Amino acid sequence: MADNKKMVEAITSMDVDFAQWYTDVVKKAELCDYASVKGCMVIKPAGYAIWENIQNELDRRFKETGVQNVYMPIFIPESLLEKEKDHVEGFAPEVAWVTHGGLEPLQERMCVRPTSETLFCDFYAKDIHSYRDLPRVYNQWCSVVRWEKTTRPFLRSREFLWQEGHTAHATAEEAEARTIQMLNVYAAFCEEVLAIPVIKGQKTDKEKFAGAEATYTIESLMHDGKALQSGTSHNFGDGFAKAFDIQFTDKDNTLKYVHQTSWGMTTRMIGALIMVHGDDNGLVLPPRIAPVQVMIVPVQQQKEGVLDKAFQLEDRLKKAGFSVKTDDSEKSPGWKFADCEMRGIPLRVEIGPKDMEKNQAVLVRRDTHEKSFISLDELETKVSEMLDTIQKAMYDKAKAHRDSHTYEAVEWDGFVDTINNKPGFVKAMWCGCQECEDKIKEETGATSRCMPFEQENLSDTCICCKKPAKKMVYWGRAY
Amino acid sequence: MADNKKMVEAITSMDVDFAQWYTDVVKKAELCDYASVKGCMVIKPAGYAIWENIQNELDRRFKETGVQNVYMPIFIPESLLEKEKDHVEGFAPEVAWVTHGGLEPLQERMCVRPTSETLFCDFYAKDIHSYRDLPRVYNQWCSVVRWEKTTRPFLRSREFLWQEGHTAHATAEEAEARTIQMLNVYAAFCEEVLAIPVIKGQKTDKEKFAGAEATYTIESLMHDGKALQSGTSHNFGDGFAKAFDIQFTDKDNTLKYVHQTSWGMTTRMIGALIMVHGDDNGLVLPPRIAPVQVMIVPVQQQKEGVLDKAFQLEDRLKKAGFSVKTDDSEKSPGWKFADCEMRGIPLRVEIGPKDMEKNQAVLVRRDTHEKSFISLDELETKVSEMLDTIQKAMYDKAKAHRDSHTYEAVEWDGFVDTINNKPGFVKAMWCGCQECEDKIKEETGATSRCMPFEQENLSDTCICCKKPAKKMVYWGRAY
Numbered sequence: 042m043a044d045n046k047k048m049v050e051a052i053t054s055m056d057v058d059f060a061q062w063y064t065d066v067v068k069k070a071e072l073c074d075y076a077s078v079k080g081c082m083v084i085k086p087a088g089y090a091i092w093e094n095i096q097n098e099l100d101r102r103f104k105e106t107g108v109q110n111v112y113m114p115i116f117i118p119e120s121l122l123e124k125e126k127d128h129v130e131g132f133a134p135e136v137a138w139v140t141h142g143g144l145e146p147l148q149e150r151m152c153v154r155p156t157s158e159t160l161f162c163d164f165y166a167k168d169i170h171s172y173r174d175l176p177r178v179y180n181q182w183c184s185v186v187r188w189e190k191t192t193r194p195f196l197r198s199r200e201f202l203w204q205e206g207h208t209a210h211a212t213a214e215e216a217e218a219r220t221i222q223m224l225n226v227y228a229a230f231c232e233e234v235l236a237i238p239v240i241k242g243q244k245t246d247k248e249k250f251a252g253a254e255a256t257y258t259i260e261s262l263m264h265d266g267k268a269l270q271s272g273t274s275h276n277f278g279d280g281f282a283k284a285f286d287i288q289f290t291d292k293d294n295t296l297k298y299v300h301q302t303s304w305g306m307t308t309r310m311i312g313a314l315i316m317v318h319g320d321d322n323g324l325v326l327p328p329r330i331a332p333v334q335v336m337i338v339p340v341q342q343q344k345e346g347v348l349d350k351a352f353q354l355e356d357r358l359k360k361a362g363f364s365v366k367t368d369d370s371e372k373s374p375g376w377k378f379a380d381c382e383m384r385g386i387p388l389r390v391e392i393g394p395k396d397m398e399k400n401q402a403v404l405v406r407r408d409t410h411e412k413s414f415i416s417l418d419e420l421e422t423k424v425s426e427m428l429d430t431i432q433k434a435m436y437d438k439a440k441a442h443r444d445s446h447t448y449e450a451v452e453w454d455g456f457v458d459t460i461n462n463k464p465g466f467v468k469a470m471w472c473g474c475q476e477c478e479d480k481i482k483e484e485t486g487a488t489s490r491c492m493p494f495e496q497e498n499l500s501d502t503c504i505c506c507k508k509p510a511k512k513m514v515y516w517g518r519a520y
Numbered sequence: 521m522a523d524n525k526k527m528v529e530a531i532t533s534m535d536v537d538f539a540q541w542y543t544d545v546v547k548k549a550e551l552c553d554y555a556s557v558k559g560c561m562v563i564k565p566a567g568y569a570i571w572e573n574i575q576n577e578l579d580r581r582f583k584e585t586g587v588q589n590v591y592m593p594i595f596i597p598e599s600l601l602e603k604e605k606d607h608v609e610g611f612a613p614e615v616a617w618v619t620h621g622g623l624e625p626l627q628e629r630m631c632v633r634p635t636s637e638t639l640f641c642d643f644y645a646k647d648i649h650s651y652r653d654l655p656r657v658y659n660q661w662c663s664v665v666r667w668e669k670t671t672r673p674f675l676r677s678r679e680f681l682w683q684e685g686h687t688a689h690a691t692a693e694e695a696e697a698r699t700i701q702m703l704n705v706y707a708a709f710c711e712e713v714l715a716i717p718v719i720k721g722q723k724t725d726k727e728k729f730a731g732a733e734a735t736y737t738i739e740s741l742m743h744d745g746k747a748l749q750s751g752t753s754h755n756f757g758d759g760f761a762k763a764f765d766i767q768f769t770d771k772d773n774t775l776k777y778v779h780q781t782s783w784g785m786t787t788r789m790i791g792a793l794i795m796v797h798g799d800d801n802g803l804v805l806p807p808r809i810a811p812v813q814v815m816i817v818p819v820q821q822q823k824e825g826v827l828d829k830a831f832q833l834e835d836r837l838k839k840a841g842f843s844v845k846t847d848d849s850e851k852s853p854g855w856k857f858a859d860c861e862m863r864g865i866p867l868r869v870e871i872g873p874k875d876m877e878k879n880q881a882v883l884v885r886r887d888t889h890e891k892s893f894i895s896l897d898e899l900e901t902k903v904s905e906m907l908d909t910i911q912k913a914m915y916d917k918a919k920a921h922r923d924s925h926t927y928e929a930v931e932w933d934g935f936v937d938t939i940n941n942k943p944g945f946v947k948a949m950w951c952g953c954q955e956c957e958d959k960i961k962e963e964t965g966a967t968s969r970c971m972p973f974e975q976e977n978l979s980d981t982c983i984c985c986k987k988p989a990k991k992m993v994y995w996g997r998a999y
Contacts, residue, residue: 083639090589109568111563112561115632115663116616139619140620143667164553184662
């Protein structure tokens with residue numbers, strides 16, 4: 042790749058400065074840009090196309106489970122935000138307040154939604170009357186605003202795009218089942234489509250969502266060994282229902298409170314894709330989420346018939362259902378190769394006069410840079426096989442990285458040493474009290490990522506206070 | 521239909537009170553609801569599913585013309601909004617102002633976007649350098665906020681959903697061509713998919729977009745004879761480019777300003793669907809936009825085999841690519857029929873024991889209530905033909921209504937009389953000066969809807985001042 046690298050301006054090596062490498066990839070792959078609006082993103086076509094694919098695939102999976110999409114207002118009156126005590130405490134410090142409409146001051150100020158529990162509750166209180174009205178399994182795609190002090194593209198910004206599901210159920214059991222069901226949808230989506238392995242588990246009380254009884258999470262590990270919370274699903278029990286008076290008449294003719302859930306996934310998953318799969322040549326996209334799966338690069342395209350042949354291959358691959366483009370620009374093949382790499386296009390098909398003579402094309406994998414020669418008679422089959430191979434290899438590689446960066450600790454010094462010197466997850470036992478969590482965060486910068494569903498008994502005592510352990514926890518520094 | 525009407529709570533007849541009929545349909549068809557947030561909508565599943573279909577179909581048509589989707593910030597700093605003089609004058613009085621982020625007052629207040637020209641311009645100024653960077657043909661799907669005083673669901677609300685396209689071009693000619701191209705996309709979409717005939721034309725200076733050189737529009741006519749602006753496309757020339765300093769180096773190595781356009785269509789088209797096609801039984805949706813195209817209603821469903829047969833038909837129709845549901849609820853067939861009607865489902869398939877004996881089903885059209893009996897062997901073909909027939913019939917009916925409610929006037933008294941007594945479009949000649957437009961609006965409540973591309977010479981003098989006429993104009997009262 043040395044030759045190709047010269048063709049495009051080099052990016053910082055990830056081993057030299059991971060944060061700068063990330064910024065370089067975001068910029069050079071043209072995913073997003075900073076706006077004049079401090080802390081907000083301009084999501085550019087290449088970045089937004091990834092988000093559209095995330096939306097389409099998630100939305101399809103949601104609807105298979107009975108989800109219906111709706112749209113709630115962008116504003117929340119202050120009195121509505123304040124109805125649930127924990128919720129307002131969690132969000133009020135980081136919302137944007139609207140105080141004037143047109144030339145007039147508002148009678149009551151409103152915030153731009155940081156999340157929409159209060160709006161859905163307000164609606165459900167008016168709209169749900171009977172057990173026949175349940176369950177409600179609603180979702181919306183929108184942007185939300187949280188007034189963050191420090192921001193990074195896709196990972197933490199004052200405005201981001203997401204979906205937020207909000208459901209209401211007749212029983213606690215049904216709400217819990219839906220909470221877990223949606224966590225499983227997120228996990229399957231991450232692993233099958235984004236090729237990102239995840240740990241499923243529950244958040245500690247300290248880390249759970251403001252107003253939730255239980256928050257479940259999927260946690261993934263970035264290339265630099267830092268964790269990323271990748272999707273959360275909350276069971277509210279009947280806490281919001283009581284605060285908003287959402288009652289229904291059950292079959293037994295008694296009034297009961299509904300049980301609620303909410304769950305969300307955001308544009309930060311684009312950041313996860315970059316940081317799990319990217320390399321020093323740029324972005325690497327899994328075929329199932331890549332807006333362009335195959336780029337055809339004609340070699341010696343000025344020679345008669347080469348461009349025609351390239352377009353012919355493009356047509357064949359399009360008909361076979363692949364997302365494919367031909368780079369017929371005036372740039373050199375070397376420049377085009379490097380450009381494909383920077384943009385993370387999973388598979389490159391090179392075709393030149395010599396290949397045409399032999400009725401062949403060259404396939405080059407983005408993930409491994411491996412070259413192979415295929416007969417044009419087998420184009421569709423081979424491209425299909427290769428994309429499947431890449432998808433699987435990317436998942437396997439990410440999982441191997443995650444597994445080799447997951448450590449165990451059974452005593453305090455080893456725990457601190459691992460956190461400080463071996464970036465990754467550290468599994469360790471915990472007594473269940475927040476004092477230990479606080480101390481761990483203070484002394485190491487690591488937070489509890491989750492109490493995984495798959496528990497192990499590493500020892501009988503808390504890594505911090507040595508009191509009897511209640512849970513095995515994944516700890517780590519996180520984005 | 522008398523029997524069925526009894527089954528559901530009746531709605532106001534459109535001839536008695538059109539505004540109340542509209543509100544009733546919005547409510548009973550469960551399209552949207554009022555929120556606790558004054559002037560904002562909660563778009564419910566049945567309404568949002570229509571919007572999703574509008575999005576999918578429009579987005580596909582956009583992308584065929586080379587449009588790329590992006591996402592710009594939700595906020596506009598006041599100084600950015602103020603950069604283009606006409607634009608800020610047009611929008612500043614109706615924006616929502618954010619003055620606080622979290623607990624801190626902002627150094628500069630920001631508005632929630634009422635439209636995003638200024639954000640796109642700010643981005644283009646930084647991102648466009650050379651003729652190689654042109655054209656830029658970007659679009660975003662989002663919500664916008666305009667602080668309206670009086671609101672109506674879908675037609676005028678403080679927040680609505682839309683798409684806004686924003687393009688930059690090297691030449692004035694190319695910008696003009698794109699402006700017209702997108703107007704044509706809107707017109708074709710309305711006529712082919714929504715079955716709503718439109719008049720294409722140009723807005724007068726008084727009615728054009730704040731900051732535009734020229735605004736083109738498609739205008740449709742509602743059942744009550746009032747007009748609805750259904751989509752607009754603006755050519756900005758280089759006005760915004762000069763205000764925001766968006767320059768590029770052209771092939772001849774000189775610096776030039778770009779030429780820009782913008783174009784948008786909104787959730788008010790759901791209002792148009794209601795008011796163009798609806799009747800006293802409720803909503804009537806054209807098959808090509810209906811979230812549910814076919815509802816199967818089992819008759820005597822407690823009899824053995826009936827429900828199985830219904831689900832079998834549902835499966836067959838799903839496999840054939842139709843959007844279909846079966847109403848297997850405990851309600852009576854009569855109630856189900858009326859419910860299908862209220863929700864505007866284009867085609868109802870009834871199947872009962874007697875039909876099964878005869879290997880037949882009953883098809884009932886929503887638009888005409890016509891019944892027909894078909895052999896189950898021909899189910900897919902007949903349903904397909906029937907949906908095509910309905911789509912065409914709905915367009916023809918809407919066009920006949922529009923044509924029969926389009927009048928001509930050549931002298932003032934006749935003009936005023938027509939506006940006052942014959943709801944619809946009135947075609948009349950105009951001298952081109954705003955005084956006459958103002959006088960017409962003041963004395964009749966009618967506004968100039970557009971100067972149609974298809975001009976006719978009805979007379980040589982202005983309907984208002986009798987000076988020489990410049991343009992034939994469609995006039996009408998409008999939503």
